[in-house]
Amino acid sequence: MVAETPRDRQNLLGDCVHCGFCLPTCPTYVLWGEEMDSPRGRIHLMAQREEGAPLAPMVQHFDQCLGCMACVTACPSGVQYDRLIETTRAEVEDEHPRPLRERVLREAVFRLFPYRRRLRAVRGPLRLYQRSGLPALVRRSGVLERISPTLAAMERLAPPLGPAPRLPERVAARGGRRATVGMLTGCVQGEFFPGVNAATARVLALEGCDVVIPRDQGCCGALSLHSGRAEEAAAFARATIETFESVDVVVVNAAGCGSSMKEYADVLADDPAWARRAAAVAAKTRDFAEFVDELGPRAERHPVPATVAYHDACHLSHAQRIRSQPRRLLAGIPELTVREIADPDVCCGSAGTYNLFQPEAAAQLGDRKAGTVRATGAELLVAANPGCSLQIATALRRQGTDIAVAHTAQVLDASLRGLGRAALL
Amino acid sequence: MSTSLDRLAARCAALLGPDAVIGDPVRLRTYECDGLTTHRAAPGLVVLPESADQVAAVVRACAAEGVPYVARGSGTGLSGGALPRTDGVLIVTSRMRRILEIDIPNQRAVVEPGVINLDVSKAVRPHGYYFAPDPSSQQICSVGGNVAENSGGAHCLKYGFTAHHVTACEVVTPDGEIVKLGEGPGYDLLGVFVGAEGTLGITTKITVRLTRVPETVRTLLAAFDSIESGGTAVSAIIGAGVVPAAIEMMDALAIEAAEAAVGCGYPAGAGAVLIVELDGPDGEVAHQFDQVERLCRDAGAFEVRVAADDAERALIWTGRKSAFAAVGRISPAYLVQDGVIPRTALPGVLARIDALSAASGVRVANVFHAGDGNLHPLVLFDDAEEGAAERAEEVSGAILDLCVEHGGSITGEHGVGVDKARYMPRMFTAEDLDTMQMVRCGFDPTGLCNPGKVFPTPRLCGEVPGVRKGPHPLVAEGKAELF
Numbered sequence: 001m002v003a004e005t006p007r008d009r010q011n012l013l014g015d016c017v018h019c020g021f022c023l024p025t026c027p028t029y030v031l032w033g034e035e036m037d038s039p040r041g042r043i044h045l046m047a048q049r050e051e052g053a054p055l056a057p058m059v060q061h062f063d064q065c066l067g068c069m070a071c072v073t074a075c076p077s078g079v080q081y082d083r084l085i086e087t088t089r090a091e092v093e094d095e096h097p098r099p100l101r102e103r104v105l106r107e108a109v110f111r112l113f114p115y116r117r118r119l120r121a122v123r124g125p126l127r128l129y130q131r132s133g134l135p136a137l138v139r140r141s142g143v144l145e146r147i148s149p150t151l152a153a154m155e156r157l158a159p160p161l162g163p164a165p166r167l168p169e170r171v172a173a174r175g176g177r178r179a180t181v182g183m184l185t186g187c188v189q190g191e192f193f194p195g196v197n198a199a200t201a202r203v204l205a206l207e208g209c210d211v212v213i214p215r216d217q218g219c220c221g222a223l224s225l226h227s228g229r230a231e232e233a234a235a236f237a238r239a240t241i242e243t244f245e246s247v248d249v250v251v252v253n254a255a256g257c258g259s260s261m262k263e264y265a266d267v268l269a270d271d272p273a274w275a276r277r278a279a280a281v282a283a284k285t286r287d288f289a290e291f292v293d294e295l296g297p298r299a300e301r302h303p304v305p306a307t308v309a310y311h312d313a314c315h316l317s318h319a320q321r322i323r324s325q326p327r328r329l330l331a332g333i334p335e336l337t338v339r340e341i342a343d344p345d346v347c348c349g350s351a352g353t354y355n356l357f358q359p360e361a362a363a364q365l366g367d368r369k370a371g372t373v374r375a376t377g378a379e380l381l382v383a384a385n386p387g388c389s390l391q392i393a394t395a396l397r398r399q400g401t402d403i404a405v406a407h408t409a410q411v412l413d414a415s416l417r418g419l420g421r422a423a424l425l
Numbered sequence: 426m427s428t429s430l431d432r433l434a435a436r437c438a439a440l441l442g443p444d445a446v447i448g449d450p451v452r453l454r455t456y457e458c459d460g461l462t463t464h465r466a467a468p469g470l471v472v473l474p475e476s477a478d479q480v481a482a483v484v485r486a487c488a489a490e491g492v493p494y495v496a497r498g499s500g501t502g503l504s505g506g507a508l509p510r511t512d513g514v515l516i517v518t519s520r521m522r523r524i525l526e527i528d529i530p531n532q533r534a535v536v537e538p539g540v541i542n543l544d545v546s547k548a549v550r551p552h553g554y555y556f557a558p559d560p561s562s563q564q565i566c567s568v569g570g571n572v573a574e575n576s577g578g579a580h581c582l583k584y585g586f587t588a589h590h591v592t593a594c595e596v597v598t599p600d601g602e603i604v605k606l607g608e609g610p611g612y613d614l615l616g617v618f619v620g621a622e623g624t625l626g627i628t629t630k631i632t633v634r635l636t637r638v639p640e641t642v643r644t645l646l647a648a649f650d651s652i653e654s655g656g657t658a659v660s661a662i663i664g665a666g667v668v669p670a671a672i673e674m675m676d677a678l679a680i681e682a683a684e685a686a687v688g689c690g691y692p693a694g695a696g697a698v699l700i701v702e703l704d705g706p707d708g709e710v711a712h713q714f715d716q717v718e719r720l721c722r723d724a725g726a727f728e729v730r731v732a733a734d735d736a737e738r739a740l741i742w743t744g745r746k747s748a749f750a751a752v753g754r755i756s757p758a759y760l761v762q763d764g765v766i767p768r769t770a771l772p773g774v775l776a777r778i779d780a781l782s783a784a785s786g787v788r789v790a791n792v793f794h795a796g797d798g799n800l801h802p803l804v805l806f807d808d809a810e811e812g813a814a815e816r817a818e819e820v821s822g823a824i825l826d827l828c829v830e831h832g833g834s835i836t837g838e839h840g841v842g843v844d845k846a847r848y849m850p851r852m853f854t855a856e857d858l859d860t861m862q863m864v865r866c867g868f869d870p871t872g873l874c875n876p877g878k879v880f881p882t883p884r885l886c887g888e889v890p891g892v893r894k895g896p897h898p899l900v901a902e903g904k905a906e907l908f
Contacts, residue, residue, distance in 0.1 A: 014757060014808075018462045019750040020501040020565045024541060033473065033519030033539070034447075035500065041455040048454060057451045076686045077753030 009050065009087070015079045016043045022071035022081075027347045027365050028064050036061045039071035039081050046088055059096050062088055064361060066354050067226050068314035068347035073321075082319070083266075089228025105150050109356055110229065114219035114236065119191040120164075127161045153359035157390045164194040171201045171211040178208035178295060182247035184240075184261070186254040187219050189386045196386070199413035200253045200288055206299040206416045207292060211251075217243045220252075222260035225267060226352050233260075237267050238274060241281045250281065253288040253409055255385040256352055259319035261285040287316060289384060289408050293325035302418035303335035304411065306425065309378035311369075311392065312344045313385035314351065326384060326408045333415040339376040341369075350391035366395030373403065380404045380424055382411055429490040430469045433514060437472045440482045445520070447471040456515055459500040459507045460562070463760065463814070464843050468495070468509030473520045477595060477603055477629035480516060484627065485601030487514055493873045496627040498539060498567030503749075503761050504842025506574060506622045506878055516627060518569050524548050525630065532635045533592060538569025538628050542576075545633060554635040557584040560838070561746045572628050575620030577838035579671040579745065580702075582796035584636065586838070588619045595630035599869040603629070617864065622840050623875040625868040639704035642670070643714045644738045647726040648695035652676055652791070655697035656771045658724035659795045662701065663768065665720060667713050669796060673700040673745050678755070678790035679803065680744070686751030689744030692728045699726075699795070700745055702738075748792045749803065756788070756805035758814070760821045763839040764828035768798040777827050778802060787820045799837035800828070826851065841879045849881050 022039040023029045029038040036045060036058075042065060045058045062085070071081050098106070112118050129135065135155070138144060144152035167185065181204060185197050204211045221236030241264065244250045252258035260267075262285050268278035286294070310330060316322045330338045349355055349365025369392055373381055381403050383389045389405040396403050404425045414423040438446045447453060448470055457467040469492075474480045487494045493513035500507060509515040521537035524545065528534065529552045536545060542563040545556040559578035560566055566576065571587045572594060584590075593607035594615060607615035618625055649655040655674050662669065675683065675698050680691050691698050701717050703710045721729055732738035752759050766774050775791065782789045790803040802824050806817035825835045825848050835841070835848045849858060858880060868874075 011757075015753055017750050017753045017759075018458060018500075019460055020499055020562065021747075021750060023499060023565050029519075033517075033522070035455040035517075036447075036452045044455045044457075045451065048451060053451050053454075057449055076747035076750035078686060 012080055012084055013043060013047045013050065015077055016040065017077050018044075019076065021076055022074045025070035025074045025345045027066055027068060027070070027349065028361065030346060030368075031361060031364055037064055039065075039075075039079075042088075043079065043081070043084065046084060049088075049091075055092065055096055059092055062092055064358060066314075066347050066349070066351035066365075068351055069318035070314060070345045070347065073318045073345065086225070086228070089226075090230045091228075093228040101148075105148060106357070109150075109353055110224065110227070110232070113353075114187055114221070114223055116187050116190055116218070119187060123161060123164065123191060126158060130158070130160060149359040150356045153356050153362070157355060157394050159192050159390055159393075161192065162195075164191065165198065167197060167201060167213050169213055169215055171205045171213070173208045173210045174206050175208050175298070177210055178298070179249060180210040180212065180247060181249045181251045181291070182212045182214065182244045184220060184244070184250060184252045184254075184257055185213060185217060186252075186257050186386070189254045189257075193386050193389075193407070196253060196407040196409055199407065200251070200409040203292065203409055203412045203416060204251060207295055208298055209295075212247055214243050220257045220261050221267070222256045223352055225260045225263065226256070230267075234267055234271070237264050237278065241274070241277050244281055245277065248284065249291065250285045251288055251291050252285060253384065253407060255287065255313035255316035255320065256387065258285060258287045259315040262320060287320055287322050287325075287384070289316075289326035289329055290320070290322050292412070293328055297332055299416045301333050301415045302420075304333050304415050304421055304424070305335040306380055306421040307337045307339060307378045308380040308382045308406075308411065309339045309341050309373050309376040311341060311348065311373070311381060311383040311388055313383055313388045314347050316384050317344070326382075329408060329412060330382065333411065336411070336415070339378050341376055342372040348388050348391050348395075350385070350387035352387065355387070355391055362391070363395070363398075366391050367399070370395035370399055370401070374399070374401055378403070380406055380411075382406055382408055384408050429492050430512070430514075433486055433490055433492055434470050436486045437470070437483055437514075440486070441472055441474055441479050445473040445475070445479075447473075456497070456500070456509060456517070459497065459502040459505065461503050461505045461508075461761075461842070461844060464505040464508050466509050466511050468515035469512055470514045471517055472514060473517050475520045477597060480518075480521075480627055480629050481597045481601050481603050483514065483516055484597050484599065487873060488599065488601055488871065491871070491873070493876050495875045496569070496573070496623045498570035498573075499541065499562075499565050501562040501566045502570060502574060502842065503763065503839040504574075504622075504836065504844045506840050506842035506875075507570070508843045508878075510876070518567060518627075521569075521629070522567075527552075529554065529635070532637075533632055534635055535630060535632050536568050537630060538567060538572070540568050542566050542568055542571055549635050550638070553638050555638055556633055557590050557636045558587045561749060568631050568633065569628050572619050572631055573621070573623040574838070574840040577794070577799070579673055579742075579794060581838070582672065582794065583668050583670045583704075586620075588616065590634045590636070591615070591619055591631055592634055593632040594618060594628045596626040596628050598626045599871065599874040607632070620840075621865075622842060622879050624865055624878055626874060639670075639706075641707045641710045642702065642704040642738070643710055644700065644702045644732040644741055645714070645718060645721070646691065646730040646732075646741050647699045647701065647721040648692035648728040649697045649699065649724070649726055651696040652775050653772050654725035655699050656775070656795070658699055658721045658726065659771065660768065661720045661724055662717055663796065665716060667703070667717060669701050669717070670704040671700065671702040672794070672796035674698070674791070674793050674795040675745060675748060676791040678788060678805075679748050679752070679792045682751040682755045682790060683744035683748050685754040687743045687747050689740055691744055692730070695728075700741055745792070749801070752790055752803045752805065755790075756807070758806055758808040758817075759790075760804040760806075760817055761839070762800070762802040762804060762821050762824050763836050764800045764802075764825050764833060765837040766798045766800060766828050766831045766833035768796070770831040770833070771795065771798065774800070774827055774831055778824055781820055781823055781827075785816060785820050787817055789820065789824075794837070797837070798833065800824075822848070843878055846877075846879055846881045849879070
C-alpha cells in the first residue's frame with residue numbers, strides 16, 4: 001500500500017469538488033438516496049475523519065461501499081477514490097473493533113476463499129449437499145438466515161459443482177506460436193468454475209499461444225486488497241510475482257484478480273526489495289479479452305447462433321477500463337447476437353466479498369440487475385468475473401428465471417471449436 | 426441541539442419511519458453544502474420523505490415548531506440555494522424519484538421532484554421525445570431542483586429554460602397544504618413559483634412538457650486563435666438569422682482543463698473553441714450548417730470539425746459538459762461565476778475580465794453559452810494559500826459588476842441563492858427588492874421556507890415591507906421610464 005503523508009491525503013481528498021456526478025453511478029446511492037452512502041459523501045466523511053471526527057459512525061458507510069469504482073469512471077475531476085477507499089478500509093481494519101460475530105465471519109471468509117486447497121476441501125461436501133434434497137429444505141426453513149445472513153448468502157450463491165479436471169502445466173500453441181503466456185487460474189474461478197479456465201487455455205492455444213499454468217500458484221491477493229487487509233495482500237502479491245516473473249505476459253480471466261495484479265506497483269511501492277519486480281509484473285498483466293483482442297483473430301470463428309447479454313464486471317470496466325474488447329470478441333462470432341444491458345455502469349452487487357458481508361444490499365442490487373438482464377431477452381449471460389455470474393444467476397433464479405451463464409472465454413471456445421450453441425445453453 | 430429540533434426529530438421519525446431521519450452530527454455534516462462548497466452549514470436535521478403527504482406533514486410539523494426548513498434535490502446547485510440551516514430541517518427529495526406518468530399523445534410526463542433530469546429523457550427517448558432543459562449536471566440534477574432554479578443549459582438558446590417546459594406543479598405550501606399550480610385561468614402562479622429558488626414552497630409533483638427529438642442534429646467544433654475571433658463568429662451566426670440549438674465557447678484555460686479530465690481531443694493550440702449545434706428538419710439543418718461552417722471560417726477558424734456520428738458528438742460535448750468539474754484538474758479550488766451580458770458586449774467584457782485577471786494575478790477560465798451571452802467565468806485559486814480565496818472572491822464580484830455595467834444580469838441560470846444575495850442591490854433598488862419580498866410574504870408569511878436566500882437582508886416574520894410612495898427611484902434618476 002502506498003504510504004500517504006497527511007498532505008497527500010489532503011490533496012487526494014481536496015480533488016473532490018462536490019459536483020455530484022458520481023451519485024447516479026453509485027449503487028448504494030441508487031438504492032438509498034443518502035448522501036453519506038455516495039462517493040461524494042464518503043469522501044466528505046474521510047475529510048471529517050482527517051479533522052478528528054469519530055470513526056465509529058462512519059464505518060457502516062465505508063463497509064457499504066462496494067468498491068465497484070463506477071465513481072472513478074464518472075468523476076470529471078479525477079478523484080482517486082480507489083486509493084482513498086483502500087487506505088480508508090485499512091484504517092478501519094486497524095482502528096475499528098468489530099463485534100465478535102462479524103470478526104469470526106470475516107476471518108472465516110479470508111481464511112477460506114484465498115486458499116485453493118481449502119476451497120477444494122469444501123468442494124466434496126458441497127457437491128454431496130447439492131445433490132441431496134437438503135438445499136430446498138434449508139432455504140424453506142430459513143435456518144441459515146437466522147444463524148447468519150452471510151452463511152445464507154454463501155449457500156445461495158454456491159454454483160452447481162461438477163467434476164474439476166486438473167489443467168496441465170503447459171498447453172502447446174496450435175499452428176505457429178505467436179506468444180508465450182502465463183495463466184492465473186484464480187481461487188474461486190479455479191475451484192468453482194473449472195470450465196472457464198479450461199476454455200481460456202484452449203482459446204489461447206488455438207490462437208497460437210504457449211500457455212504456462214504454474215501448478216503452485218496461489219491467490220493474487222484481490223480479496224484482501226479490496227477489504228483493507230494490506231499486509232495479507234502484500235504477502236499474496238509477492239508470492240504471485242515470484243510465480244509469474246519469468247513469463248512475457250500474464251493472462252487473467254477473472255476481472256477482480258486482473259485489476260489487483262495491475263495494482264501491484266502500488267501495493268508494494270514501499271517495499272524496496274519488491275517495488276520494481278511488482279511494477280514489472282503489473283505491467284505485463286492482461287485481462288483475457290484485452291489480450292486476445294490485442295493479439296487479433298487467427299483461428300476460424302464458427303457460428304454460435306444465440307442471443308447473449310454482455311455484463312460489464314466493475315473490475316473490468318471501471319478498474320481496468322476494458323469495455324470494447326470483450327464486445328469486439330463477441331461481435332466477431334458469426335450468428336451471435338449481443339444485447340446491451342440497461343444501466344451497465346451500476347454494479348450487480350457481487351463485488352468480491354460484498355455479497356457475503358452485506359447480503360441485503362447485495363440482494364437488492366442483484367434484483368435490479370436481474371431485471372435489466374431479463375429485459376434484454378437474452379438466453380445467455382456473458383460476464384468476465386465469476387462473482388458477477390453467480391450473483392446475477394442467483395438473483396434471476398429468485399425471480400423465477402433461469403439463465404445460462406458463461407465467461408467470454410467459454411463463448412469464444414465454443415465458437416473456435418465449432419461446438420455451436422448446445423455447448424453453452 | 427435545541428429542544429424544538431429534538432421534538433421534530435421524534436415527530437418526523439414517527440411520520441416517516443426512523444430510516445428516513447438523520448440526526449447524527451457526522452452524517453448530518455455530509456449535507457453541509459451542495460455543488461457550491463464555499464458556503465457550508467450542517468443541517469439540524471435531515472429527512473428523506475417518499476411522498477407529497479410526508480413532505481406536507483414535515484412542513485406542518487416545522488410550522489408548528491417555528492423551525493425553518495430547506496428543500497434539497499441532488500445537491501448540485503451552484504449558488505447555495507439548498508444551503509441548510511443549522512437550526513432547521515433539510516427536506517431531501519432524493520427518494521421521491523418515480524416517473525408517475527408518461528403521456529406521449531399529449532407530450533407530457535409527470536414526475537416526482539427527485540427524478541434525475543436525464544432519466545426523464547431516457548424514459549421517453551424510445552418514443553422519440555426528450556426533456557429539453559439540459560444543465561451540465563443533467564446526469565444527476567433533479568427535476569425539482571431544475572424547477573426551483575429555473576435551470577437552463579446549453580440548449581436553452583433555442584428551447585428555453587425549465588419554465589418553458591413545466592406545465593404544472595403540485596406544491597406543498599409553507600402552511601403545509603398541497604396545491605396544484607399551473608392549471609386554469611387566473612394569475613400565473615406557476616410562473617412565479619418556477620425559479621423562486623425554493624422560497625415559496627416545495628414541489629412534489631411536476632408535469633413536464635416533452636419535446637420531439639429533432640429529425641437531424643449536426644454538431645461542429647471550430648477552433649480559433651482568440652476569443653475575439655470566436656466572438657465574431659457568434660455574432661455573425663446569430664446576425665445571419667440562424668438560431669442554433671446551442672453555441673458554446675471555451676477559452677484556452679478551460680480547454681486545457683477539459684483535455685486533462687476527459688481527453689476530448691480539442692484542436693491543440695486553440696485560444697478558443699466554439700461548439701455549434703443545429704437541429705431540426707433535414708433540409709433546413711443541411712443548408713444552415715454549411716452557412717455556419719463558412720461563417721466560422723470567415724471569422725478565422727483554423728480548424729472546423731464536424732461530428733460524423735453520435736459518438737463523435739458526445740465526445741465534443743463531453744469536454745464542454747465536464748468543464749466545471751474538470752477545472753479541479755488544473756486548480757486546487759475555483760469559483761464558478763454566472764453572469765449575463767448582451768451578446769454584442771462579449772469581446773469588450775472578455776477583454777476587461779482579462780485585464781482584471783492580469784491585474785490581480787488570479788487566473789480566470791471562461792466557459793459560456795455564447796448564443797445568449799451567459800458567461801461562466803471560472804475563477805481559480807489555491808485554498809491552501811492565505812488570502813487567495815478572498816482575492817478570487819473579489820475578482821468574481823468584479824466580473825458581476827462588469828455584467829451589470831453592460832446592462833446584463835448577476836445570474837443567468839445558477840440562481841441567486843445565498844451566494845449572490847449580496848449582489849442583488851447592484852441590480853435592484855430597495856423598492857424593487859421590497860416588491861419581491863411582498864410576493865414572498867404572500868406565499869410564506871412566517872418566513873420559514875428556505876430563509877436567507879435570494880434577498881440580501883432577510884426580513885423577519887410579519888415584517889412586510891411598506892408600500893412605496895412617490896416615483897420609482899430609477900424613474901426619478903432618469904434611468905428608466907414608466908409606460
